Amino acid sequence: MIKTYREVINDTLIKLMNNDPRIILIGEDIGVYGGCFGVTKGLIEKFGAKRVIDSPMCEQSLVGIGIGAAIYGLKPIIEIMFMDFMTLAYDQLFNHASIFSYLSNGNVCVPLVIRVPAGAGKGYGATHSKTLTASLMNIPGIKIFAPSNALDVAALLEEAVKDSNPVIFIEHKLLYEQRQETSKTSANEIVGKANIVKDGKDIVLISYSKTVFDCLEAANILEKEAISCQVIDLRYLKPLDIETIKDAVDKVGKVLIVEEGYGMCGIAAEIMAQINENCFYSLEAPPKRLTALDLPIPCCKEYESAIIPSVPQIVNTVRKMLNE
Amino acid sequence: MNIYNIYKKSLYIRIFEEKLDYLFKKGLINGTAHFCIGQEYIPVIVSHYLNKNDFVTSTHRGHGHALAKGLDPAKLLAELVGKQTGYNSGKGGSQHIISKEYGYFANGITGGMIPIATGLAFAIKYQNKNNLIVAYLGDGAFNEGYVQESLNLAVIWQLPILFICENNQYAMSTPYKKTHGADIYQRAKSIGIISELIRDNDYEMFDKVVQKYINDIKKKSKPYFIEIQTYRHLGHSKNDKNLYRNHEEEEKWFKTDVLKKLEKEITTKNQCPQKKLNQLKNKYETEIEKLIKGVLTKPVNEISKIYNHLYTK
Numbered sequence: 001m002i003k004t005y006r007e008v009i010n011d012t013l014i015k016l017m018n019n020d021p022r023i024i025l026i027g028e029d030i031g032v033y034g035g036c037f038g039v040t041k042g043l044i045e046k047f048g049a050k051r052v053i054d055s056p057m058c059e060q061s062l063v064g065i066g067i068g069a070a071i072y073g074l075k076p077i078i079e080i081m082f083m084d085f086m087t088l089a090y091d092q093l094f095n096h097a098s099i100f101s102y103l104s105n106g107n108v109c110v111p112l113v114i115r116v117p118a119g120a121g122k123g124y125g126a127t128h129s130k131t132l133t134a135s136l137m138n139i140p141g142i143k144i145f146a147p148s149n150a151l152d153v154a155a156l157l158e159e160a161v162k163d164s165n166p167v168i169f170i171e172h173k174l175l176y177e178q179r180q181e182t183s184k185t186s187a188n189e190i191v192g193k194a195n196i197v198k199d200g201k202d203i204v205l206i207s208y209s210k211t212v213f214d215c216l217e218a219a220n221i222l223e224k225e226a227i228s229c230q231v232i233d234l235r236y237l238k239p240l241d242i243e244t245i246k247d248a249v250d251k252v253g254k255v256l257i258v259e260e261g262y263g264m265c266g267i268a269a270e271i272m273a274q275i276n277e278n279c280f281y282s283l284e285a286p287p288k289r290l291t292a293l294d295l296p297i298p299c300c301k302e303y304e305s306a307i308i309p310s311v312p313q314i315v316n317t318v319r320k321m322l323n324e
Numbered sequence: 325m326n327i328y329n330i331y332k333k334s335l336y337i338r339i340f341e342e343k344l345d346y347l348f349k350k351g352l353i354n355g356t357a358h359f360c361i362g363q364e365y366i367p368v369i370v371s372h373y374l375n376k377n378d379f380v381t382s383t384h385r386g387h388g389h390a391l392a393k394g395l396d397p398a399k400l401l402a403e404l405v406g407k408q409t410g411y412n413s414g415k416g417g418s419q420h421i422i423s424k425e426y427g428y429f430a431n432g433i434t435g436g437m438i439p440i441a442t443g444l445a446f447a448i449k450y451q452n453k454n455n456l457i458v459a460y461l462g463d464g465a466f467n468e469g470y471v472q473e474s475l476n477l478a479v480i481w482q483l484p485i486l487f488i489c490e491n492n493q494y495a496m497s498t499p500y501k502k503t504h505g506a507d508i509y510q511r512a513k514s515i516g517i518i519s520e521l522i523r524d525n526d527y528e529m530f531d532k533v534v535q536k537y538i539n540d541i542k543k544k545s546k547p548y549f550i551e552i553q554t555y556r557h558l559g560h561s562k563n564d565k566n567l568y569r570n571h572e573e574e575e576k577w578f579k580t581d582v583l584k585k586l587e588k589e590i591t592t593k594n595q596c597p598q599k600k601l602n603q604l605k606n607k608y609e610t611e612i613e614k615l616i617k618g619v620l621t622k623p624v625n626e627i628s629k630i631y632n633h634l635y636t637k
Contacts, residue, residue, distance in 0.1 A: 024450070055477075056476060058470070058473035060469070060470045060473065061470045061474050062439075063439070064436075064439020065440075065442055067443055068439070068440040068444040068446065069444070069446050071440070071444060072379075072447035073447055073451055092436070092440075095431065095432075095436055096433070096437075096440060099420070099431075101633050101636045102634050103412045103416045103422055104422040104424065105412065105415075105632070105633045107422070107424045108422055108429075140634060141634050141635065164637070165635045165636055
């Protein structure tokens with residue numbers, strides 16, 4: 001059956017909530033409005049206002065509420081409307097959610113899921129467009145999932161809800177409308193593993209979330225020039241599946257990392273460091289990265305699209321890397 | 325609550341904290357600690373009305389809250405000196421004591437536990453449980469944004485939570501009057517929460533109000549707020565030289581110290597002769613010294629286990 005990414009999340013939430021009365025949803029405008037991006041549409045009608053809770057605007061307390069409720073028997077799924085708003089809740093993530101299991105020797109766990117849409121491309125400007133995944137990867141004790149497609153999103157959401165730890169679940173605004181055949185997938189096949197979405201022998205393109213599709217599009221263009229790209233969808237940012245990356249580098253030798261987050265201390269920077277540490281001598285060329293420019297994200301189209309890595313940029317970078 | 329019991333339990337906390345000084349001087353505690361000397365009676369009275377399954381969230385100044393809630397002094401000491409037998413095997417230290425068994429959670433971020441306390445209260449109500457939660461905070465923490473947010477959530481969702489603001493007059497070194505545009509209890513009231521101010525360590529009034537509010541919460545899920553004006557006789561933390569307070573003020577509060585008052589009451593109003601109280605002090609001192617000696621021989625953590633429990637499986 002063909003469904004959108006948004007519909008699959010909605011279906012999965014229904015399935016999970018039907019099976020587990022401990023699951024509650026809390027967020028701003030997730031009730032009758034259906035969430036800013038319509039992901040929770042119809043859920044308040046199905047499960048009532050007791051389980052689908054429209055909250056005041058107070059992101060940091062919402063995450064705190066989620067932590068407290070998770071400690072005492074519930075399985076809260078908190079929706080933070082935009083990833084930019086996550087910054088308001090950083091204290092609760094850095095200093096609270098992430099430390100309970102470690103300090104209590106596993107006696108107190110926090111099975112909390114925070115769903116959050118990231119990314120630019122909608123012209124929402126500097127406070128509604130950022131991708132801040134890398135900053136969250138700096139929190140020991142947190143997990144980060146970022147499914148790039150409708151097929152993975154159901155499995156990863158189920159896995160996130162089953163997890164006993166705080167999971168930040170990153171969606172992308174431009175993925176919500178993406179349509180895909182969703183009939184078969186199993187969480188068991190993918191738990192913790194990055195996905196090789198396309199095999200290739202000349203260069204590895206490593207990415208996650210929406211930019212995976214940019215990499216695939218670039219790979220298709222390059223295919224016509226007889227350049228064969230392998231494309232890896234990380235899916236899990238924390239813990240990071242370095243094994244799959246290492247295997248790919250060992251096999252292919254050239255790497256380009258593409259992400260929508262900022263370059264400074266970003267995911268690409270981290271992966272490059274881990275490649276250096278783990279498989280430096282397999283490299284046939286210096287690894288390269290394409291990231292957001294180190295700028296606030298402006299509204300106007302020309303600037304917005306110039307700040308985020310694009311398909312032509314990926315294509316050109318790969319050509320250059322292979323000609324060097 | 326019977327004043328002799330308030331005295332006894334407060335005295336234990338005071339001696340416990342005084343003895344920590346020895347551990348610091350010997351360099352046996354790694355890091356810092358924030359003492360509650362002068363404020364001990366507050367958690368003693370509160371915990372008198374709590375059950376084991378009621379939750380308490382605490383602050384950086386939490387030793388008294390923990391002992392009053394019933395936590396084992398030996399395990400608390402072990403935590404402070406970084407031993408494997410501590411509540412969090414020494415990983416938490418003074419400010420981050422977690423005991424699932426006693427429903428006790430403390431954290432060093434001022435006000436940081438308040439949203440979590442509100443979440444615990446949410447879970448109590450959602451699951452129709454009959455316990456409740458007491459969330460301690462200080463006058464400094466009240467100015468944190470999410471404290472205001474959480475009070476609001478507790479009101480709109482009518483949660484079974486008692487907030488107790490120990491206003492000891494100073495947020496670290498900054499006096500209360502410089503940091504609050506209106507009285508704390510008034511600010512809480514303006515959010516819609518039933519709120520009471522208890523002045524100048526009035527433990528009798530505090531006892532009455534705590535008892536009433538806890539009974540009310542048990543009858544009907546609802547948030548309450550108490551601001552209790554108190555004073556810490558020592559500095560903010562162990563390194564504080566108290567340069568921001570004047571001697572007169574310290575003297576005034578020291579003279580009205582609750583333990584002193586109680587001692588006077590107990591000895592003059594017949595309950596117990598001074599001699600017996602002195603015996604009690606000696607008993608606690610010996611007990612705690614013995615605990616300290618015992619704790620020092622306990623094993624420390626193995627480096628090979630440093631990654632254990634980062635995630636729960």
